Amino acid sequence: MSIRLQREDFDASAEAAALTRGRTDIGAVVTFTGLCRGTEAGAPIAALTLEYYPGMAEAEIARHVEAANARWQLLGVTVIHRYGRIAPGENIVLVVTAAAHRQAAFAAAEFLMDYLKTRAPFWKSEEHASGTRWVEARETDDAAAERWAPPPGRPEAAQ
């Protein structure tokens, strides 16, 4: 697995290709890219700036990648999260999951994104014409992450 936090952009197709190169056991690769929108709640934004907690962000992502590996027997995972100033249209986050079959690859990619949004220590601020403002967490994101919680009696998964 590869987890990278970087200021620079990434190439989603190159990352997916790197994960499958020389492999014949992988039957499915899901590539998710999150991009910076140019409007938020109807108002245009000039850019997003992402702050993160060095050390904890990597550790928190690694914990969830390990949970995903245990749950879906992944054959490869790449997570890249950018920080710093990001303009509309630019990439923010990449999750690539590889598995023998598509169900595992799809589910693991969605699981990782839901947890990245609510548990990985990153914070976005939006630049508007009138100044900057911290993005507020969405309850819908919390609900999306909670649906992956293990059923009672299986506390070892997910967390």
Next chain:
Amino acid sequence: MKILYFAWVRERVGKPEEEIEAPVGVATVGELMAWLAGRGEEYAHAFANPRVVRAAIDRTHVKSEAPIAGAREIAFFPPMTGG
């Protein structure tokens, strides 16, 4: 112990990190927030609504009831908005 602040908690406190020694009797993350809030106007502003402030001890998420004994690094931050 080292205390770290992120996003608007950092902006309100006015610094990204500091070394502190919590007094005897401050045993949990919640008690630490209450003690910090009493250190001045900027802290009172940052911790005005402690229920929305999240915490991590040694880079792991914790709840406000978590004991702080033995912690090397405690971070305070708003709900996360990555991804």
